[in-house]
Amino acid sequence: MTTSVWIIEDDFRVANIHADYIQKIGGFTVTESIRTGQETIEKLQQSSNLPAIILTDLYIPDVEGCSLVRHIRYHYPAIKIIVVSAATERNLIKDVVDLGIVDYLIKPFEQQRLQQAFKKYLNESLSFHNRTNITQQDLDSIFYIESAMTEDSHVKGIDLHTLQIVKRIFENQQIQELTASQLSELIGSSRSTARRYLEHLVSENFLCIKPIYGTIGRPERKYIYDGTYEQNK
Known part of the structure; x- marks a missing residue:
């Protein structure tokens, strides 16, 4: 049984690269690739099988700052969030980290660094299982x-x-x-x-x-x- 992952990224080429990285880790499957914040909210509301992890950028056209991350954390606290973004502003990153995300990766990043984020999730899951x-x-x-x-x-x-x-x-x-x-x-x-x-x-x-x-x-x-x-x- 694999763990479901959703990717939120407006550039489909980048989303495909992230999906390829995740598939290579093993044990994780990308089940949705979403390009906007509104589509994300709608899919979460309609889905009968919520993802275990959401991998999201912060620079989404219809999303302001960390508002989407805040929405997910408030309405779906069981979903783990990993942020991958080119955003390096101190206040923005602090706000996102304070929301309780699993990890924050600054673009561009190496495949191994993303693997570490997912292994951290796996280690936590096994510790509580x-x-x-x-x-x-x-x-x-x-x-x-x-x-x-x-x-x-x-x-x-x-x-x-x-x-x-x-x-x-x-x-x-x-x-x-x-x-x-x-x-x-x-x-x-x-x-x-x-x-x-x-x-x-x-x-x-x-x-x-x-x-x-x-x-x-x-x-x-x-x-x-x-x-x-x-x-x-």
Whole structure:
């Protein structure tokens, strides 16, 4: 199941570029591309399936400043908003940030920076998924994960934000074991990339490996959260 994203951008060429970036992240699908504020309001009112995320510019012809963002935040507080705009005016940006957006990207930006914004959303979603109580560690992983990424903790080929997301998946009691193929679907990556993160967590003694023997070929590996693994199985 993918997460629905709407794009609000009056330049269709730019909107297509943003959509392409989002599709490459994996796990997210652009379901609407809208060019005006009024069309956005109408679609929100008529839609039976609201998006989880809205990616919007601030410079929309029929929108003044952050009025559209304010409207969405007031009427649809569950929708997360990521702003991508060439606007750099201090007061305008402060007003938008104060409304509680997920992130603000100044155009032009690199694809990797947009991926970070969506990974932040994913990390937050996983932290709250099927939890009755939230720990300080859960909150720190949302608000301070970037500051925890120091050069000393950097491992080649491992993005620490993605690593935190993978850990959250296993720490969620609903998911105790996964194969590389299953994880790749959850985080929107290739199977080899998913396996790299899983093997890294094995080296940290966070996960254990359990071989699954089939009838043909090499056994598949199942990665099991260390706290749930029993050696005698």
